Amino acid sequence: MxxxxxxxxxxxxxxxxxxxxxxxxxxxxxxxxxxxxxxxxxxxxxxxxxxxxxxxxxxxxxxxxxxxxxxxxxxxxxxxxxxxxxxxxxxxxxxxxxxxxxxxxxxxxxxWNHHQAIHKKRSEIKGTYIGNRFTLLNLSLDEKVLDQVPLEKRLVFRLREDPTFLFHESVVAALSAADLSGLGFRRVDSWSIGSAFEEDDDDFYDDL
Known part of the structure; x- marks a missing residue:
């Protein structure tokens, strides 16, 4: 995890x-x-x-x-x-x-940089992984997959199995420091499908 x-x-x-x-x-x-x-x-x-x-x-x-x-x-x-x-x-x-x-x-x-990085046992879905016919409810990333990918090649990527885009904490820190408007981030371990509809709060960037 x-x-x-x-x-x-x-x-x-x-x-x-x-x-x-x-x-x-x-x-x-x-x-x-x-x-x-x-x-x-x-x-x-x-x-x-x-x-x-x-x-x-x-x-x-x-x-x-x-x-x-x-x-x-x-x-x-x-x-x-x-x-x-x-x-x-x-x-x-x-x-x-x-x-x-x-x-x-x-x-x-x-x-379009992508990695098949969903941990199937720890993540929660509605549907089936067969043919990627599912809705992602909770996500956990597979360390066995990402350990094999150099950091510079996974700073920003899409999940191969699902149209979810992930940003490494170093990239998020740079975007946060730039004082950009219209965006926020939810860390993977605090994300669920329900959190996408929650109001923004002071912890939106978690502990960057």
């Missing part, structure tokens, strides 16, 4: 939760595959376009993180991650459009 206290899940927080953003007409078609486990660099040739589907448009100002069907981050967010040289993490420039206003310094973050 040693990795359960080292990894965090990213989620929306604060005023970012007041809005829902979705792709709109004109977004590059290649960005429709952001949940894939392979690179999209050969498929994305233009920018993405995102609009506001829910929320007060008149008061909208973009945050550094917005959770659409994928993950939309600001240039400031991206620059925090640059020094880590993360393998299998790509950024695709995306415009946020609100009427005649356009914010261009945002990116879809595509995390």
């Amino acid at each position: 040693k990795y359960d206290s080292q990894y965090y899940m990213l989620k929306e927080s604060g005023r970012a939760t007041d809005y829902m953003l979705d792709k709109i007409e004109g977004s590059d078609e290649g960005l429709g595959h952001l949940m894939s486990l392979w690179s999209l660099k050969r498929h994305v040739i233009g920018p993405g376009r995102v609009g506001i589907s829910e929320g007060n448009r008149a008061k909208f100002q973009p945050c550094d993180y917005h959770e659409t069907a994928e993950q939309l981050v600001s240039e400031k967010f991206r620059k925090v991650l640059d020094p880590f040289h993360l393998p299998g993490v790509d950024f695709y420039q995306t415009n946020i459009v609100n009427g005649d206003k356009i914010w261009s310094e945002h990116y879809y973050m595509h995390i």
Whole structure:
């Protein structure tokens, strides 16, 4: 269970939760595959376009993180991650459009670095691991798998079995120190499917 206290899940927080953003007409078609486990660099040739589907448009100002069907981050967010040289993490420039206003310094973050790292005995699911037909209820990470992966190759990764993205505590510390808006983290050992709906609190970053 040693990795359960080292990894965090990213989620929306604060005023970012007041809005829902979705792709709109004109977004590059290649960005429709952001949940894939392979690179999209050969498929994305233009920018993405995102609009506001829910929320007060008149008061909208973009945050550094917005959770659409994928993950939309600001240039400031991206620059925090640059020094880590993360393998299998790509950024695709995306415009946020609100009427005649356009914010261009945002990116879809595509995390295709992946590891089959769910500990099947300690984790809790609804469904079956056969064919990955399950909903993850509680997560514990498999140390036998992650011990074999150098840290620099697992600083940020997606679970191979499930579309859950994990951030190492060193990356979370850097993002936290950058004073970014719209995001928070839940540590794996304090996460459950129910915690995704809990209100943010002072312990959201746990003990970083």
